[in-house]
Amino acid sequence: MIIDRVEVETINSFSKLELLKEVYELILILPIFSLLLGITIEVLVIVWLEREISASIQQRIGPEYAGPLGLLQAIADGTKLLFKEDILPSRGDIPLFSIGPSIAVISILLSFLVIPLGDHFVLADLSIGVFLWIAISSIAPIGLLMAGYSSNNKYSFSGGLRAAAQSISYEIPLTFCVLAISLLSNSSSTVDIVEAQSKYGFFGWNIWRQPIGFLVFLISSLAECERLPFDLPEAEEELVAGYQTEYSGIKYALFYLVSYLNLLVSSLFVTVLYLGGWNFSIPYISFFDFFQMNNAVEILEITIGIFITLTKAYLFIFISITIRWTLPRMRMDQLLNLGWKFLLPISLGNLLLTTSSQLVSL
Structure with missing residues (x-):
């Protein structure tokens, strides 16, 4: 089977266009993923701050075992909740x-x-x-x-x-x-x-x-x-x-x-x-x-x-x-x-x- 050169170039150009389209879609999605990552980090920081500030106000020691200064405590708690059983109310x-x-x-x-x-x-x-x-x-x-x-x-x-x-x-x-x-x-x-x-x-x-x-x-x-x-x-x-x-x-x-x-x-x-x-x-x-x-x-x-x-x-x-x-x-x-x-x-x-x-x- 003989394939025309023009058809080969058309197929190649179409493949490049599809690749560019995928790259463009990734570029559009990148800011949203960056924002979600930033929001996640901010929430973890706020949780850690609240625990440290509340511990200071109540004159006690806050989280200190999960990571340095307890920075990983929120991640540990979130991971634990992910693996908890999802219980549904029987009459709800x-x-x-x-x-x-x-x-x-x-x-x-x-x-x-x-x-x-x-x-x-x-x-x-x-x-x-x-x-x-x-x-x-x-x-x-x-x-x-x-x-x-x-x-x-x-x-x-x-x-x-x-x-x-x-x-x-x-x-x-x-x-x-x-x-x-x-x-x-x-x-x-x-x-x-x-x-x-x-x-x-x-x-x-x-x-x-x-x-x-x-x-x-x-x-x-x-x-x-x-x-x-x-x-x-x-x-x-x-x-x-x-x-x-x-x-x-x-x-x-x-x-x-x-x-x-x-x-x-x-x-x-x-x-x-x-x-x-x-x-x-x-x-x-x-x-x-x-x-x-x-x-x-x-x-x-x-x-x-x-x-x-x-x-x-x-x-x-x-x-x-x-x-x-x-x-x-x-x-x-x-x-x-x-x-x-x-x-x-x-x-x-x-x-x-x-x-x-x-x-x-x-």
Whole structure:
């Protein structure tokens, strides 16, 4: 059989195109895998930090046997949970029981799409970035409610109802705070909000222009993360473990992951909205203006920007961990009163003042 030379060249060119297509798909997937790897490392670091800080506050020794300084303790615990038996409630709704943890994790992971860790280092620079985050984060309580309902357990169901009520109560003031920041920045893009704070360095941060909004956002974020003193959905003394009571193995590990992912997302948004994001704190001065821009300098600038963003985020994480081990838990009526009778009117008044000042400055 004689094969024409043209056919051979056509086959070779087609093979090259297929290879290039596969390489291009790998390049597109690489940032997502890098982000997932970074998120995993960050969660492990937060778990280790919480154990060390709590041990310091309680004047005891934290994890020290699994790796140097106990750094591998979180990995050891996660590995143990992976091999635990996945027990299903005999009278529960098994499909909803299995879907609940996945909905909670996926909704929080999608929030990382619009978080700018550095200059030009964001997966999706959308014009409605902050509102997309609010919309996505509102899905997570649905997964918690599904988990509580499908367990066919009174403690789990009560925990799911508490999670839904708490999320609704604190989502509204948090949204009003984000609206005020969008008005100040004339944009709803997370990148534009950070760049709007860059002109005056430390003095241009939104925390100085929105101190009331910052406090409301901080309290609402802690409530959204279900951290003490707002951990009513999983109060051990009242509800065993809340909506997690019937879960074991990897599904229980997913809820454990949701808690720390939520804390990481909230801390990053506090950094982006109020603490200037990746920018230096020195006004009118950019360190990289002294260098001729090339690929190496751009990579260094992005790396330093990521480091600055994470440093500011860990400040919020440290505050939340310290609050967890120093303040007592609130009652359910106190939690709802704080959200509806105090934070909601304050955030609404802050939004009206911001709107008025923006109209006057036109």
